Amino acid sequence: MATVNITVNGKSHSVDVSPETLLVELIREKLRLTGTHVGCDTSQCGACVVHVDSAAVKSCTMLAVSADGAKVTTIEGLASGAGLHPMQAAFREHHGLQCGFCTPGMIMSAVDMVNRKGNELDERTIREELEGNICRCTGYHNIVKAVGAGARAMKGGGKTARAAE
Amino acid sequence: MSTFSSSVPTYLYATLLSGQYAIPAIYAEVDAVYTNTAPVDAYRGAGRPEATFVVERLVEVAARELGLDPAEFRRKNFVKSFPHQTPVIMTYDAGDYDASMTKAMEIIDYKNFAKRKADSERNGKLRGIGFSTYIEACGIAPSQAVGSLGAGVGLWESAEVRVNPTGSGEVLTGSHSHGQGHETTFAQLVSDRLGVPIETVSVVHGDTDKVQFCMGTYGSRSGAVGMSAISKALDKIEVKAKKVAGFLMEASADDIEFKDGKFTVKGTDKSAAWGDVTLHAYIAHKFSGQDLEPGLKEGAFYDPTNFTFPAGCHIAEVEIDPETGKTTIANWVAVDDFGIIINPMIVEGQVHGGIAQGVGQAMLEGASYSSDGQLVSGSFMDYAMPRADDLPSFKVDTTVTRCPSNPLGIKGCGEAGAIASPVALINAITNAVGHENVPMPATPSTVWKAAQGAAMKRAAE
Amino acid sequence: MSATGIGAAVRRKEDQRFITGTGNYTSDISRPGEVRAYFVRSPHAHATIKKVDTKAAEKMPGVVAVLTGADLAGDKIGGLICGWAVSSKDGSPMKAGAHPAIAVDKVRCVGDQVALVLAETLGQARDAAEKVKVEYGVLPSVVDPAKTQASGAPQIHDVAPNNTIYDWHLGDKAATDAAFASAKHVTKLDIVNNRLVPNAMEPRAAIAEYDQGNDSLTLWNTSQNPHVARLVISAFIGMAPEHKLRVIAPDVGGGFGSKIFIYPEEVVALWACAAREAAGEMGLGPFGGLSHRCAWPRSRHACGACDRRQP
The missing domain is CATH 1.10.150.120 ([2Fe-2S]-binding domain)
Incomplete structure (x- = not known):
């Protein structure tokens, strides 16, 4: 197990994951932010795109441990406040x-x-x-x-x- | 065999082989065989894209072989009076095939195609235009008819409309929504009929504990069959609400008029708002249980009297680089007759998506097996689907003939794009390269070979 | 026409949840105590199954059960059905072969289900699946529909000689032949429809849950018609009486026809948590948990292997 310190949608998390865990698995299964989707498992479809340190990343292509220290924005955190982006x-x-x-x-x-x-x-x-x-x-x-x-x-x-x- | 696999290449295919044309005799043979590949079943259009491909390739190629304009050849053979009995089971109920083709030709500026072709040729490019005047049979009903053809189920639909004491309501429908926007269009129907704000209507679907037995979403049936069931339930709601309003305003239910969410007594200035009537339906203070059952909830099962027959004309215009075989879709026009339309934004979206899937079939997609049965296109890395830069923006328009077989006049729009588009594109590509043998998917290598072959043949002549 | 009535381009009510990431698709659902399912699938297009040895897989970390087609047959769970009867020209009914949800004695395509591994995590289930030893007797296979009826072609189902399910026709052959014979011009084309995969962006998925207190089952699946799924799973597959089975199709990410059908994976997920014997094997006996749950998470591979249009 490895500990990943990650900020998602402005909230800090410290999450224990096995080393092969993908960023999308951390987001969906550990943090239960299920707005980020997995459509293909082969980095083709883009349903899993999130922003990692302000850049778009296919989160099925990135290991969770690689996102240690990163600031991540998912669809749930895109809008500021209650309105829509x-x-x-x-x-x-x-x-x-x-x-x-x-x-x-x-x-x-x-x-x-x-x-x-x-x-x-x-x-x-x-x-x-x-x-x-x-x-x-x-x-x-x-x-x-x-x-x-x-x-x-x-x-x-x-x-x-x-x-x- | 998968759940409905047997019906797709038979009753959903051969019954549409008359296309939009008056054809005196048709005969189709179908062999269904087992292979060592994954089970197959319906995909958007299910049998009807295949029928349309056969008919519209034959018509297009026949016109070319006879030296006739493909549009005029079609026009000459269109079914022009309705109802029309084809030799393959179907009775077409309503349509105006000439109208949709004429409109599509105007939008794409067909009369100046030759000029555009010449411009392309000056730039070393090949330009082609292809028609698809398609027809489909949707709703996949009535139950008695499909039962006689072998279906194990009836293909009606059910609905329930529950009005709450405060006047808001829920529609419980068998038409599951997975992209089609039923939560909006079904609420539009209720808003329209009851004169209530659309925000006060919820649409519930997809849970066997909440919704009564129902048949589901396929065959472009949610509007024609699913909404017709809702409409039938709304008829009953209106009848019941008028009775409640009668007791409330001390008038005969026969004298109650209902319009824009307001009940009035004929010939008087008495009126009651929707919310007053719904409340009184539930508090039941103005009538006895012997006079009228409290509550305002009605259900309906709707079984249509015929299939519906959406039809229309798609025209694709392509430009091909003969050096690389790359096909660019220069222009795409779709003019469809879906009968009455509930929400044009959603209908256009359905057409866009259908065209894209058909273009995928015609240009990109193919599940490929090795001879020993290994699927070699087993992921999105190997199975090419259209991406944003493979497609143009589409020009989508409609003509309207009302569907006579359901109360709303709806024909259905979900599958049309996928039914019409593959053959329009192949007709355009074959027109551009001057060679009829271009198998799907018409990848750059396939098109390049066809273009080169045609060029060599021309050079040899 | 009112602003929200028939004919108005009303903006969609459902969009709010989809654009904010708060939709509820089957794979977004997580039930307490759920185990994950992974299928061992055939690598061969056509083979007999001589032996399925699950012992090594059962000892893998996190594994709660490894189930086979024999277990399924032992529980008298019926096979998948074809719901539209098409007869041949001679009036004989179509010849549809058996289609168990997990293959028993023979696999007939690459990707056929051979065993089910249930484990605490999907990774564990996947690792354990590699330890399931299946002994196959590989048979010649046929892929091209045009070659299936040739003499000497591999026979896929005993009930369908020459691999023919039906030979069907429609229309008036004599009148059509006469029309061609008298035609001034005949156009002939050979057409092959390319084989397609619908590929709705949401892959198929299923979660099943058994409620001991009510002795009832719930299935969340990616269905266009949950009531039809319930009817077939109850009446034909024999999983549970219709009133004891609840099927929920929550937000579904596209279907295009491919989510009409009843698939082996959802049947097996239900069975895995419904069968009392299986529950015992899963170590979740009557008091081991409030209910037994089995999730078959989204799998693009399985979709690729299963969902196809008519070639």
């Missing part, structure tokens, strides 16, 4: 989700995209940047619209509430 609101407004399973990873990837690429994103950029997230329901049409609108709505607010930690 602008990207969450944009996904709802533009019907950017159907079954909802890929949605947390999509939103976390989208916010990371804005943090890296800015608030004015053209369709080509959004489509290329979403390459690591698979959605089987929407055909991406409305996800692309949502990301563009969410990116514009993040202007001023800038980065995510917690990414700035």
